[in-house]
Amino acid sequence: MSPSAADVDVRPVTEAEFIEWQRALNTGFLRERRLTREQLEVRRRQFVSGRLLGAFDGDRCVATLRSFDQELTAVGGATVPADAITNVSVTSTHRRRGLLTRMMSRDLAAARDRGDVVATLIAAEYPIYGRYGFGPATSLAEWTVDVPRAGLDPRWSGPECGGRVDLVEGEEVRDVGPKLHERVRRAQAGAISRDDLWWQMHTGVVRHDREWTEPFYAVYRAPSGEVEGLVAYTCDGTWRDKQPDHTAEVRSLIAATPAAERALWHHLCSIDWITKVKSDRRAPDDLLPHLLPNPRAAGITVRADWLWVRILDVVRALEARTYEGTGTLVLEVADRDGLTGGGRRRYRLEASPEGASCTPVTAEGADLTLDVGELAALWLGDEPATRLVALGRVREERAGAARVADALLYTSRRPWCPDVF
Structure with missing residues (x-):
C-alpha cells in the first residue's frame, strides 16, 4: 500500500x-x-x-x-x-x-x-503556479535571422558611430560584465540580479554542465572607450555544396544603449560563414528586427510567458515603482492564501510622476477587482488592464477604471527578464 x-x-x-x-x-x-x-x-x-x-x-x-x-x-x-x-x-x-x-x-x-516584496520563478509548465498566487509578469521572444536576406553590407567591419567591437576572453568578461549588467538591469523593469557564481558558471570557471563549450565573447566600446554592450555566442554548422551553412547562437546579449545593441547584432551577422543568427531570450518588443535593413529577415521562433511574479506586499510593491501619469485607483485584491494580509483587501493607490502612496482602505468601493496573480502583470507594466478586463481576468467595477489603470500602470516599453534561474 x-x-x-x-x-x-x-x-x-x-x-x-x-x-x-x-x-x-x-x-x-x-x-x-x-x-x-x-x-x-x-x-x-x-x-x-x-x-x-x-x-x-x-x-x-x-x-x-x-x-x-x-x-x-x-x-x-x-x-x-x-x-x-x-x-x-x-x-x-x-x-x-x-x-x-x-x-x-x-x-x-x-x-x-x-x-x-515579491517571489519569482520561471514556470516549466503554465498551469501549475497560478494556484499559489503567481502570475506571468514578463514574456519573451526568440528570433532567427536569415543573414543573406538581412540586407547588411557583407563587408561591414565595424560600427559607423565611432565605437568599436572587440573579441575578448572570459577573464575580461568577468571584469567588465558585472558593472555593465548592473547598469542594464537597473534601467530594465523585470530584470534580475546576477551574483559572482553566475559569472563564473557562464564563463567556464566552474563547470555545471557535463559538456561545456567555450563561447566567443565580444564587447562594444563607445567612442569614449566605455563598455556598453556584451554578447556571448557559439557557432556551429557545415558546408553544403561548397557553400557555408553555419549558425551563430547567442547565449546572452546585453546592451546599455541602442548603439551598442545595433553594433553587436551587426557583428554577429557579419561573421564569415554565418548564414543564420539565433537570438537569446529577448523582450517581446525587442529592437532586433528593426536594426536590420530588412526586418523580414528576422522571424520569431518562440513567443512565450517567462518570469512569473507573486506579490507578497502590495503596498511596498506599488510604492516602489514609478508612474508616468497622475491618478487615483482603488484595487480590490483577492489572495486566497492570505500572504498579502487577508483573503481580500482593498488598496487606494494615488500616483503621479513625483511618487506614489498606497493605503489599505475599507470604506471605499473598488474600481477594479483582481486576483493577486493578475496584479503582477499590471505592476510590472506588461499587460494593459483593458485587455485583462476583456479576457475576464480583471473585473471593472467602475466604468472607465481600466483606462485609468492603463494610463497609470502600463509602460511604453515592456518588461524583460533575460535570465533563467
Whole structure:
C-alpha cells in the first residue's frame, strides 16, 4: 500500500541529505542522476541552510524546492527584494499528495516574514503556479535571422558611430560584465540580479554542465572607450555544396544603449560563414528586427510567458515603482492564501510622476477587482488592464477604471527578464 501524504515529511534539507535531494531533483527533471565531483561542488555552493526544502518518504527524497535571495527591478529602476524559487520537482510516484503545496506554502510564508516584496520563478509548465498566487509578469521572444536576406553590407567591419567591437576572453568578461549588467538591469523593469557564481558558471570557471563549450565573447566600446554592450555566442554548422551553412547562437546579449545593441547584432551577422543568427531570450518588443535593413529577415521562433511574479506586499510593491501619469485607483485584491494580509483587501493607490502612496482602505468601493496573480502583470507594466478586463481576468467595477489603470500602470516599453534561474 502506498504511503499517505501524512507519512511524507516536508522539511529543510540538511547538508548530509544534499546528495539525496540532488538525486531527486535530477530524477524529476529527467537528467542523469549521478553528478560528477565538480558538478556536485557547484551545486553545494548554492546550498543555503533552510532554503532547500525536500519531501522525504522514509530516507528517500521525493520532492524538491530551492529558493535564494534575488533583486527584481521595478518600473522606474528601483529594486525590490525577491524570493527566487527554482529546482521544483515532485517524483511521479508521489503526485497528487499536496507535497508541492506544502513546500510552496512554507517557502512563501518565510519570504513574507523576511520582508521580501515579491517571489519569482520561471514556470516549466503554465498551469501549475497560478494556484499559489503567481502570475506571468514578463514574456519573451526568440528570433532567427536569415543573414543573406538581412540586407547588411557583407563587408561591414565595424560600427559607423565611432565605437568599436572587440573579441575578448572570459577573464575580461568577468571584469567588465558585472558593472555593465548592473547598469542594464537597473534601467530594465523585470530584470534580475546576477551574483559572482553566475559569472563564473557562464564563463567556464566552474563547470555545471557535463559538456561545456567555450563561447566567443565580444564587447562594444563607445567612442569614449566605455563598455556598453556584451554578447556571448557559439557557432556551429557545415558546408553544403561548397557553400557555408553555419549558425551563430547567442547565449546572452546585453546592451546599455541602442548603439551598442545595433553594433553587436551587426557583428554577429557579419561573421564569415554565418548564414543564420539565433537570438537569446529577448523582450517581446525587442529592437532586433528593426536594426536590420530588412526586418523580414528576422522571424520569431518562440513567443512565450517567462518570469512569473507573486506579490507578497502590495503596498511596498506599488510604492516602489514609478508612474508616468497622475491618478487615483482603488484595487480590490483577492489572495486566497492570505500572504498579502487577508483573503481580500482593498488598496487606494494615488500616483503621479513625483511618487506614489498606497493605503489599505475599507470604506471605499473598488474600481477594479483582481486576483493577486493578475496584479503582477499590471505592476510590472506588461499587460494593459483593458485587455485583462476583456479576457475576464480583471473585473471593472467602475466604468472607465481600466483606462485609468492603463494610463497609470502600463509602460511604453515592456518588461524583460533575460535570465533563467
